[in-house]
Amino acid sequence: MTGPYVDLSDSLNFVNGYPHEFFTWLREHEPVYWHEPTAATPDGEGFWVVSRYDDVNAVIMNPKTYSSDKAGERTGGGTAIKDEVSAGRVLNQTDDPYHRRLRDLVNKGFTVKAINALEEELSRRTARLVEDLKAGEPFNFAERVSREIPTQAICIVLGVPESDRMMLCEWVEAGIEKPSGSVISLDYVKKIRSYAQTLIDDKRAHRGDDIFSTIVHAEFEADGSSLNDYELRSFFSLLFPAGAETTTRSISGGLLAFLEHPEQWQRLQADPTLIKTAVEEIVRWTTPSVYKRRTATTDTVLSGRNIRAGDKVTFWEMSANRDDAIFERPFEFDITRSPNRHIGFGAGVHFCLGAALARLELSIVFATLARSGLALELAGEPEWVPNNRLVGLKNLPVRVAAKA
Numbered sequence: 001m002t003g004p005y006v007d008l009s010d011s012l013n014f015v016n017g018y019p020h021e022f023f024t025w026l027r028e029h030e031p032v033y034w035h036e037p038t039a040a041t042p043d044g045e046g047f048w049v050v051s052r053y054d055d056v057n058a059v060i061m062n063p064k065t066y067s068s069d070k071a072g073e074r075t076g077g078g079t080a081i082k083d084e085v086s087a088g089r090v091l092n093q094t095d096d097p098y099h100r101r102l103r104d105l106v107n108k109g110f111t112v113k114a115i116n117a118l119e120e121e122l123s124r125r126t127a128r129l130v131e132d133l134k135a136g137e138p139f140n141f142a143e144r145v146s147r148e149i150p151t152q153a154i155c156i157v158l159g160v161p162e163s164d165r166m167m168l169c170e171w172v173e174a175g176i177e178k179p180s181g182s183v184i185s186l187d188y189v190k191k192i193r194s195y196a197q198t199l200i201d202d203k204r205a206h207r208g209d210d211i212f213s214t215i216v217h218a219e220f221e222a223d224g225s226s227l228n229d230y231e232l233r234s235f236f237s238l239l240f241p242a243g244a245e246t247t248t249r250s251i252s253g254g255l256l257a258f259l260e261h262p263e264q265w266q267r268l269q270a271d272p273t274l275i276k277t278a279v280e281e282i283v284r285w286t287t288p289s290v291y292k293r294r295t296a297t298t299d300t301v302l303s304g305r306n307i308r309a310g311d312k313v314t315f316w317e318m319s320a321n322r323d324d325a326i327f328e329r330p331f332e333f334d335i336t337r338s339p340n341r342h343i344g345f346g347a348g349v350h351f352c353l354g355a356a357l358a359r360l361e362l363s364i365v366f367a368t369l370a371r372s373g374l375a376l377e378l379a380g381e382p383e384w385v386p387n388n389r390l391v392g393l394k395n396l397p398v399r400v401a402a403k404a
């Protein structure tokens with residue numbers, strides 16, 4: 001490679017945010033690029049890096065060629081650069097028809113009606129949170145505001161009692177902070193799974209009105225069976241990083257975007273009907289779930305490069321969402337952007353299960369903040385989480401200046 005180089009397997013290369021310059025170069029010069037193995041890819045294998053929107057789509061929309069599960073003898077599979085033990089067992093790391101089976105059942109819980117039913121409680125909690133923001137001392141917005149609503153939302157979905165919610169959230173944060181190139185630490189997995197089993201036993205005995213209870217009791221039309229404990233535990237463990245962490249990062253990244261583009265904030269305050277397009281732009285701009293990995297099931301060709309069966313293929317949604325072949329002025333944050341064909345929620349069979357919930361949370365948080373008339377300002381240097389998979393802020397120092 002003759003251009004710039006960033007080791008994408010090293011989470012420390014994401015401590016200043018996403019390496020946009022490198023990807024702009026890749027999209028132009030090496031859209032399907034072979035990344036050599038590094039110290040942070042302990043499986044000892046290199047991987048493909050797909051950066052253009054159209055190529056990313058070609059991979060996502062073709063799960064027979066690019067598997068989310070294992071792909072034969074050579075590799076372990078999964079959706080991270082590093083092979084994952086959960087490959088082939090968890091919703092996002094399986095292929096059809098097993099994936100379809102799991103997804104059909106969890107869809108029975110994630111209905112439009114069930115998601116809309118959360119609106120009132122999330123709005124009430126957000127209003128309280130925003131009311132408590134007072135002029136004066138700086139505070140960490142990422143911790144105090146961004147984390148709260150997604151954590152509450154996922155816990156309401158899962159029927160987790162109020163008293164356990166912050167404890168679960170801390171386990172997840174501790175797991176994700178590890179700059180190891182892997183998303184989740186094993187210690188976290190053990191704790192969360194054991195907690196999940198207790199909750200499943202409880203839901204089986206006493207069905208609640210939460211979405212997780214619906215899923216625990218849902219039956220397959222074909223034979224009347226339900227998801228087993230293993231499948232339910234795995235699903236539970238997936239939802240925290242998949243749901244809470246991504247949305248938290250979108251809220252912090254969205255606020256930072258507004259602070260850096262105050263004219264966009266004024267537009268939203270002046271015209272609250274812009275919230276819908278604003279939310280889509282926040283997801284495009286922040287793309288917190290920045291890449292996924294698939295495994296090639298067969299020899300194939302992508303944009304002129306020969307990919308071999310068993311190769312790891314990573315595709316970078318964040319890069320696709322800044323591709324100027326698709327988006328006009330991709331590096332401008334524009335809350336009126338329309339159309340906005342971002343793939344921040346993925347596409348195809350693994351399209352984000354929680355997209356409607358995430359959109360609801362983002363709408364409530366930003367509409368409430370905009371309505372409040374609070375003038376927020378940056379009170380220090382933002383700090384990023386050292387993670388290459390879920391990119392976002394861990395510290396967003398903000399001060400309430402005054403009421404506008």
Ligand code: HEM
Nearest residue numbers: 091092242243246247250289344345346350352353354358
């Ligand atoms: C801004 C917030 C969010 C973003 C950016 C996001 C992004 C994504 C992306 C890109 C995928 C595709 C994965 C793949 O192709 O391998 C995905 C899948 C998924 N998301 Fe989200 N997500 C968000 C919020 C949520 C929420 C709130 C939930 C749960 C309530 C959730 C649950 C899931 C699940 C379970 C999957 C796997 C679906 C499957 O494999 O069939 N996500 N998400």
